[in-house]
Amino acid sequence: MSKVFCIDVAKCNGCYNCQLACKDEHVGNDWAPYARPQPEIGQFWIKVKENVGGTIPKVKIHYISQLCNHCENATCMKACGKNAIYRREDGLVIIDPEKCDGCKACITACPYEAIYFNEELGISQKCTGCAHLLDNGYKLPRCVEACPTDALMFGEESEMQDFIVGATVRRPETGNHPKVYYRNIPGKFIAGTVYDPIEKEVVIGARIRATNGGKTVEVRSDEYGDFWLKDLAQGKYDVVIEAPGFEYKVFENVDATKDVNLGDIPLARK
Known part of the structure; x- marks a missing residue:
């Protein structure tokens, strides 16, 4: 069964709790074999993008949380020559920190700019969907758990169909088939x-x-x-x-x- 993220842009108030929770969970914490510690600066495994439109006084703002799309047809996996990137049975795409040789091919291949390079460790890193928590009894990744407005949701794809039908994904033309779905992105x-x-x-x-x-x-x-x-x-x-x-x-x-x-x-x- 494949896990998916669902994001309701209309509910996001730009509190950045998801971004902060990710930092709190991964900076300074070694969750090998899922991931090595995330650097304190320079990496955002989930990033809140502020979108400002118009000019004063006719201005509107909306926020879009961006993270690894855990793609069904992940180009990062195909680009990796060391088989360091794999998809779990639950659909989450993981970079094995022990196998990664730091060639950066996955960073170039990702059309979503969701993969970062850790200069100190010499490896590529990204969102793991908090797989280390899910495998130890937790139901939700930290970012979803921290969202006060329920703008971020996570669950089985089969159980999220009411949200997914009519939703959109980032850059569908890539053919990657992302597993992060968005609703209510304003035109x-x-x-x-x-x-x-x-x-x-x-x-x-x-x-x-x-x-x-x-x-x-x-x-x-x-x-x-x-x-x-x-x-x-x-x-x-x-x-x-x-x-x-x-x-x-x-x-x-x-x-x-x-x-x-x-x-x-x-x-x-x-």
Whole structure:
């Protein structure tokens, strides 16, 4: 039975507990034959990546925990000439610290930058899924156990299907078949504020439409004149703003490969 990690990005508040718990478990602790001690600096076997989009005041932040994906088709295993990397029956991929000769081929082969080199020991290292704990009666890796919002989950793949169906993985095009699944990673946004420059008041209830390739997303400006077109697929959008008594406002080819703040938008009266 294969173990998997499931990460709900919407629940992650960026507390970094998972990252700290991993350090606490592995820095200075020798868990051979699973892993030798993790260096105090330079390695993050689980790393919280902060993603900031937009510009002030239209800014949103989300956090994505990244770790070894314990891939079903792990390119690191294929690259290792010493057979130092193996997959356990539970699906966790382990680098044997006794067999590793420090050639770094696995580091180059990993498309997720999840493998680190320990200069002092001369070996490659990465997340073990806390296999040393699982083999001694623990149910969860330390990172999952430390998560206060249940954004991190761990269990049998067969029992996590409700989460996995509809989830995504990092870089699926590699063919590695990662076993770390993500839900609720936000798409891009286009935001702004509409106002009447004559009355010096915001415009409430303006209709804002963004169109890309025949697909249209529509929202209304709120009581502050703000609008957020959320979870957009990356691409270029034509944005049309209309409100009773005002001329149409059009923004063509808005590039939403990044989050966009259109700023304060004055509407001209008819």
